[in-house]
Amino acid sequence: MKKLVATAMAGILAVTMAACGASEESTGETNTSDKVLTMGTSADYFPFEYIDTAKGDEIVGFDVAIAKEVTKNLGYDLKIEDMEFGSLLGALSSGRVDFVMAGMTPTDERKKNADFTDIYFESKNLVMTKDKAITADDELKGKKVGVQLGSIQEALAKDRYKDSEAVSLNKIPEIIQELNTGRIDALIIEDAVAVKYMDQDESLKTYEIKEDGPTGSAVAFKKGDKMRDEFNAELKKMIDNGDIDKLAEEWFQKEAK
Numbered sequence: 372m373k374k375l376v377a378t379a380m381a382g383i384l385a386v387t388m389a390a391c392g393a394s395e396e397s398t399g400e401t402n403t404s405d406k407v408l409t410m411g412t413s414a415d416y417f418p419f420e421y422i423d424t425a426k427g428d429e430i431v432g433f434d435v436a437i438a439k440e441v442t443k444n445l446g447y448d449l450k451i452e453d454m455e456f457g458s459l460l461g462a463l464s465s466g467r468v469d470f471v472m473a474g475m476t477p478t479d480e481r482k483k484n485a486d487f488t489d490i491y492f493e494s495k496n497l498v499m500t501k502d503k504a505i506t507a508d509d510e511l512k513g514k515k516v517g518v519q520l521g522s523i524q525e526a527l528a529k530d531r532y533k534d535s536e537a538v539s540l541n542k543i544p545e546i547i548q549e550l551n552t553g554r555i556d557a558l559i560i561e562d563a564v565a566v567k568y569m570d571q572d573e574s575l576k577t578y579e580i581k582e583d584g585p586t587g588s589a590v591a592f593k594k595g596d597k598m599r600d601e602f603n604a605e606l607k608k609m610i611d612n613g614d615i616d617k618l619a620e621e622w623f624q625k626e627a628k
């Protein structure tokens with residue numbers, strides 16, 4: 372493409388550009404193997420990241436779409452490693468993954484071990500119950516509240532609902548399952564993720580938790596990693612030019628799987 376444009380232009384400038392274009396292209400093609408960024412995620416979070424069984428168990432979603440675009444713009448191939456949410460920051464520190472994108476909220480605690488980009492998606496936490504609606508925090512007293520292991524929802528359950536029993540599990544679908552079978556009374560979940568389950572089950576009820584500390588999603592990098600700034604600049608472009616909004620529209624109106 373670059374070559375075509377360049378050769379269409381007259382004079383030395385055109386020749387120089389054509390040369391540049393050609394060398395850029397060939398480096399792009401030959402170096403892809405060592406230009407790979409590995410993203411760590413926890414693919415239990417429709418529509419942020421989930422396993423598409425119709426696509427041969429490919430991990431897809433809003434986060435994956437953003438990561439694909441940013442890594443492409445930075446000249447890298449993207450590889451994805453799926454693991455438990457609670458293992459992600461450890462995998463980042465040990466260098467097993469280059470960055471973490473998992474609807475992860477930047478908290479002060481996490482910032483001690485990772486550097487985050489800007490927030491690319493805002494969200495709220497909800498308390499979800501089944502059949503019998505709980506509408507206020509004090510009704511959670513003595514109740515079992517399900518949360519994902521290592522999540523901000525787990526911290527919230529432990530700090531804010533001290534009179535409740537926090538039940539920590541690895542995967543969001545497992546927590547929903549516990550609510551369905553009545554082994555827990557409520558769970559804490561982000562609004563964008565709750566939608567899927569509410570669409571499928573009218574007996575689920577929610578209320579919003581007010582003033583609950585940091586929320587939203589950002590990308591995590593190893594502390595001091597300069598790649599954070601490069602990634603953030605690309606992300607910011609996508610926020611400013613409306614690309615993130617477009618992807619959000621695409622993924623958040625997808626029918627739940």
Ligand code: ARG
Nearest residue numbers: 413416473474475476522523
């Ligand atoms: N935003 C919450 C947090 O950072 C929950 C994220 C859970 N993500 C996931 N892929 N299961 O703790």
